[in-house]
Amino acid sequence: MKDETAPRLRVQRVQAAYVQIANQLREQIIGGALATGTRLPSEAELCTLFGVSRSTVREALRVLASQQLIDTTRGVAGGSFVAAPDAGTVAENLGGTLGLLVNANNLSVDNLIEARLMIEPPAARLAAERAGETGLASLRRTMEETAQLDPDTGFTLHWDFHTTLVSITGNPLLQLMCQPVNAVLRSRLHRERVAPHRWAEIDADHERIYDAVSAGDGETAERLTHEHLTALRPLYERMA
Amino acid sequence: MKDETAPRLRVQRVQAAYVQIANQLREQIIGGALATGTRLPSEAELCTLFGVSRSTVREALRVLASQQLIDTTRGVAGGSFVAAPDAGTVAENLGGTLGLLVNANNLSVDNLIEARLMIEPPAARLAAERAGETGLASLRRTMEETAQLDPDTGFTLHWDFHTTLVSITGNPLLQLMCQPVNAVLRSRLHRERVAPHRWAEIDADHERIYDAVSAGDGETAERLTHEHLTALRPLYERMA
């Protein structure tokens, strides 16, 4: 019997006050009206500004804080400050959310792999074209560390190669996209099921990619990365 | 002079109660202990469960709600329900965050354009290979609507073409990546500065891309999309 009530028009339902306040403040922040680091008015001031109680203001602030838009500290010099988000924390958050999407079956591991296969190879090409001394050094370091450590500890370090490779592009957005995807995939890979000799192959692949990058050969770096990821694909696919 | 205060050790600072509560509940939700759709205890019950006041519980709930982990409704049948996060809302949030990163100069418009240029063309190829009747229809619709409306209203619709194109790939993750990037770019494009004849060119480009997609010609779709985005590039680059 919702046919009577639901379908007609969308009534202009009044939103909760804290939602409206959060939206207004967010608009100011995102729109650039408030530079990063700027201090918002104190909770008491916001109360009088918006004409609401402190509870309402605080709930609005919690919303913004959990979206990384503000940082709140206590004390006399405290308050809510427009956050200076860095790509790293954003990437972490995004990773958690992606994991949730996968859990809810709104996103499949295949989707992740496909996107990875689409982005990382071109990123490797860019990295090869732009790699400087320091970038190459840190990339080499990830391989050396991986080689030294035992497979168990070195496990998570294998991903550092990919993360570092993408960071060499100098484009934080690419990092922002690759890192969460890799984080989810890493958590979805049961390492016990990976035969030991696989790790040697992976290391060899990394080595060849590194060579291409350090030689500035973008074409080869892209191709090798694509092959590498394709070879890795079967390690994930059996999962739901 | 932070050398004195900062570097020593990370003290085990007691977190605010609402943060702890939010974390515990989040763990339950993400860990799968609470299936999507499940109803959390009422605020009053959570108060007694955690031994805190309602304000504290509510602030924790606001945190979770703004992370799309729960949906809250009023009334006798209301409460907080574990949400089924969808890629769309995640993309919206991400768009806001990206805008902030750009404001903070941790991300440049060039970075956005580069990533877009890297992802959308291959996505167009995928779309061409996978497009079905309904997908093609909705893609055609975005073009028709754009043509009918005056430039002002049609302004935002131009982006719908790209959004729809990516959605045809059937990979929500690609949508999740492209949509926020396009949202930020859209807000950073001053339409007054775009000469009117540009819109005609853009429409023509879209038309050709559509033809390639509907013909299932992924190769051409990818190339045309790349050219299209490259042609668009100058419209953004003059901005800080």
Added chain:
DNA sequence: ATCGTCGATATGTCTGACATATTAACGACG
């Protein structure tokens, strides 16, 4: 059987108070 009303229950908001963290200013002491 249908429609309107009422009541139960949940979230939304307000008020006012106290707790606590943080820092700046001050003053005592070496």
Added chain:
DNA sequence: CGTCGTTAATATGTCAGACATATCGACGAT
């Protein structure tokens, strides 16, 4: 004169209780 505790001011964090309001099931009148 500089250094180190102490204090006071101010901001957020938490609590308690109350009332407002949305929502829906159930009851009752028509």
